[in-house]
Amino acid sequence: MKLTKRFKLIAVLLIPLLLIACGSKNESESKDENEKSEKQELKVALSAQPNTFDPLMNTAVVAGYVSGNIFETLLTLDSKGKPVPMLAESVESSEDGKTHTFKLRQNVKFHNGEEMTADDVVASMNRWAEKNKKAKDQFGEIMFEAEDDYTVTMVIKEYALDIWDLLAGRSQYAAIMPKEVVEAEEAVGVTEYIGTGPYKFVEHKTDQYVHLEKFDEYVMSDEPADGLAGKKEATIDDIYFYFVTDPSTRTAGIQTGEYDIIDNVPYENYEQLNSDSALNTYVSLTGDLMFWYNKRNGLLSDPKMRQAVNTVIDNEEIMEAAFNIEDLYNLDPGYMSADIENWASDAGFEAYNQGDVEKAKQLLEEAGYNGDPITVITSRDYQYYYDSAVVLQEQLKEIGIEVNLENYDWATYLEKLEEDNIWDIAISGASYQTTPSQLLVLQSSWAGWTDDPKITELLSNIRKSDNQDEAKLLWDELQEFLWLEYVPGTPVGGFSSIFASTDRVQEFNLYPNPVGPTWWDIRLAEE
Known part of the structure; x- marks a missing residue:
């Protein structure tokens, strides 16, 4: 409630109004607290702690588990490992296969509230072309240029069929970030994690956790959900990825409910967890x-x-x-x-x-x-x-x-x-x-x-x-x-990789590598 009453009011009228205002404020705070308590939260225990969540500076699988929620790419992989458009709406190629034109999806928002444009894509992709080892080894120089706000061209010296897999690949992947974030890169990589994904970065506490929060302005693809592609309907408000390197601690944590999901279940614990009616196990090649x-x-x-x-x-x-x-x-x-x-x-x-x-x-x-x-x-x-x-x-x-x-x-x-x-x-x-x-x-x-x-x-x-x-x-x-x-x-x-979850997790999709798990489509039981 806004306090807009004029100070001319006589004291007799002002005091009751202040009491009403205070009461309204307390009710508002109580409502906010109730809403906060109703937010869904997911706690995941990961087996390793990345030193950075910049995709070009860390190829660890667990780093991708986190960063894949923050960043998106022009192309990505569907559930069968096929490259398909993500932030690109379409791609057209020249007859000689050396020039490729990407039409970008419009009105896509970064986590800082700014719209993604061709300038951001060009800065991100030229950085990727410079730092991705496979790109340099297999294609040499790759150049990206902006044609207009929503059109980007890629020029390669010689066409090769696997350029699409490289662009969609998950190792040192081509994350799209704001141009200013790319330009502010330091020796260790980018220091701000701002992408277009369904979750935004909140904080990283070393040796403890990284916290992601649902991005309310996320602009979904119109295509059906399919692996890493299509619609990403985030259902959970906050995700905490905890770094728990000891396997016995992770195993104990899933059994007590301290964590909702754990990765890298030791093979020797698989049968024990698989036979527990309060737990679910997931196996993926x-x-x-x-x-x-x-x-x-x-x-x-x-x-x-x-x-x-x-x-x-x-x-x-x-x-x-x-x-x-x-x-x-x-x-x-x-x-x-x-x-x-x-x-x-x-x-x-x-x-x-x-x-x-x-x-x-x-x-x-x-x-x-x-x-x-x-x-x-x-x-x-x-x-x-x-x-x-x-x-x-x-x-x-x-x-x-x-x-x-x-x-x-x-x-x-x-x-x-x-x-x-x-x-x-x-x-x-x-x-x-x-x-x-x-x-x-x-x-x-x-x-x-x-x-x-x-x-x-x-x-x-x-x-x-x-x-x-x-x-x-x-x-x-x-x-x-x-x-x-x-x-x-x-x-x-x-x-296989083995994940385990408590029965609080009603749906969790784990695809064969290199796609792996998806976190935005997890469904939790009503509490």
């Missing part, structure tokens, strides 16, 4: 357990030796030993995830999960194997990596290969991975990608040092394809070559 083969030096630089190793591998036995529960893994011969529909392939499937001892021995003989041991490195910091190494060691013994199994802490393992003369097989994981050109196992600079002219040629032709159908046929050809001849590494099987 994250990536492949990988055996990386050293093709630069040592015994496995011979393709016949790699074929022999791959031939004796019983993938199912290894995945069962590493993950124990069928819900937590799958067997699939695709180097690309079967959930990425554009690239899902079973070409060369006959070379997957063979477990053929006699054929493997024959290949060893053809390779002229002399009985020297091979070295396998892994890390017990991830028990499933180590457990799979132990089973592999036993399988290789069956064909007469002795294995020196070396276990390192994770930091040391990553250092050893870069050395090309101390190991023959390295065991760890590989996250799912949206295009074959992004697969680490095919990178000459990545552990294993893949280097073959046929791979280079086919990858180049895939990227230069006129359409997805043509590219898919070339990928089938390349995957068959990988399995039957070159064997850069063995994708043993897909393994």
Whole structure:
């Protein structure tokens, strides 16, 4: 209530009015308190604490869980991992595929209340083109320019089909921010987290939490909700992401109701939480357990030796030993995830999960194997990596290969991975990608040092394809070559991320990587 009465009023009239005003004020405050208590709040425990929520300065998955609510991109991924428009309304390409014109959605608001225009997009995208490693490696110089307030052009030197996956990708993703925020960037990245997403940044308390608040002026897409794309109807007022690095503390917190959702549930706790009627568990494929083969030096630089190793591998036995529960893994011969529909392939499937001892021995003989041991490195910091190494060691013994199994802490393992003369097989994981050109196992600079002219040629032709159908046929050809001849590494099987929630959470969507969980569409029980 506004106190607009004139001071001329005599005291007899003024005192009652003041009492009425005070009463109205108290009632208003009480109403505000009631409204505040009715606001829905979500508490999430994350397994790691990012040092920044600037997408270009931190590739950690948990950083994306937070920043993906704040920032949006020109293109994004639908539930099947396909690139689709988000802040862009449409995209048109020139005949030579070098110039691409984005029509922007209009009246989209930043969290500071300003409208997003082409100047903001150009500043954000040129920053992305400069800092995103994949963009620089695969496309070189990429330039964005504003044509008018709602039109942006992108110019690339050579067309490649995977430019769209790169623009929509979730690693060092192309977040759109206000121009002034980009221009104020410091060495550590941007210091203000202002985007167009359904939630706005409130505060980050180091070693405690980050707080996001529903953005009431959020302008939704007209398209149906689909993965990271389409409508984002935020239903929760406040989200708190707590940093709880100890897995037992997270597990205890979900059981007591201290947290509504936790990520990275330890595999050994899955059955316990899954059997608790007061909890829900969610399993989503994250990536492949990988055996990386050293093709630069040592015994496995011979393709016949790699074929022999791959031939004796019983993938199912290894995945069962590493993950124990069928819900937590799958067997699939695709180097690309079967959930990425554009690239899902079973070409060369006959070379997957063979477990053929006699054929493997024959290949060893053809390779002229002399009985020297091979070295396998892994890390017990991830028990499933180590457990799979132990089973592999036993399988290789069956064909007469002795294995020196070396276990390192994770930091040391990553250092050893870069050395090309101390190991023959390295065991760890590989996250799912949206295009074959992004697969680490095919990178000459990545552990294993893949280097073959046929791979280079086919990858180049895939990227230069006129359409997805043509590219898919070339990928089938390349995957068959990988399995039957070159064997850069063995994708043993897909393994999962596990989330858990209390029964207060009525709906929580968790998609296979690289899409992952969505937070704006969570539904909570009425309280």
